[in-house]
Amino acid sequence: MDPMLEINLDWPVASQYVVRKCRVLRGERAIYIAENSTITLRRPLDENPSLYAEFVKLDGSEKACLNFAHRYGTLRFDPRYPGFDTTADPGVFETLSGWRDSIKNVQDIIQRCGLSRDNPREAFRQFGKKDKSLSGVELSLSIKNSISPATLEMRADRLIAGMQLQAIQAILLEGHRSVQCIECSRPFLIGGGARRSQSKFCSTRCKDSYHNRLKAQARR
Secondary structure (H helix, E strand, C coil), rough: CEEEEEEECCCEECCEEEEEEECCCCCCCEEEEEECEEEEEECHHHHCHHHHEEEEEEEECHHHHHHHHHHCCCCCCCCCHHHHHHCHHHHHEEEEHHHHHHHHHHHHHHHHHHHHHHHHHHHHHCCCCCCCCCCEEEEEEEEECCCCCCCEEEEEEEEEHHHHHHHHHHHHCCCCEECCCCCCCEEECCCCCCCCCCCCCCCHHHHHHHHHHHHHHCCC
């Protein structure tokens, strides 16, 4: 019985985040939910099927991480759990050094998945018996219907885990590659039935915008 991926994640996104000194860890700066913010449940992995590719392009700076949080939420902290509100400091989970470590973590997952598809022998040479743990991934025994046996499912319970599973599913299981749109620089998926392998644009809108700009430059 092969485990199945289920990336069914509703994730809280605050209306405003701030970066300040971590109240618990001396010398660390962390991302916090700003006072009087409202919380909205979003589905960032559905909104952006290549969110993991956008995440690994962050340079780890305070500005880049904060901008990402404003769009998709923090990586681990879930304010819906009362225990976090009373016993924990969100900064412990969302330090900027922790964000940088998470970027490297997903980059490593992408490298392992891509290499293992393209060159299994080399992947084994580099990573054989060096298993990669996935944070925030839950295993569940699920019975879906009355005509099939139970299945073992892996589910994400936080955003970083969802991006890890998204990368594994896209690259390892479906054979996609992430490339950058030459017009808007947004990552998008090609191959594996997603798009033709030579596509350079994430959308028809970007393609038209690119060619219209070239025509305007030629007229000038």
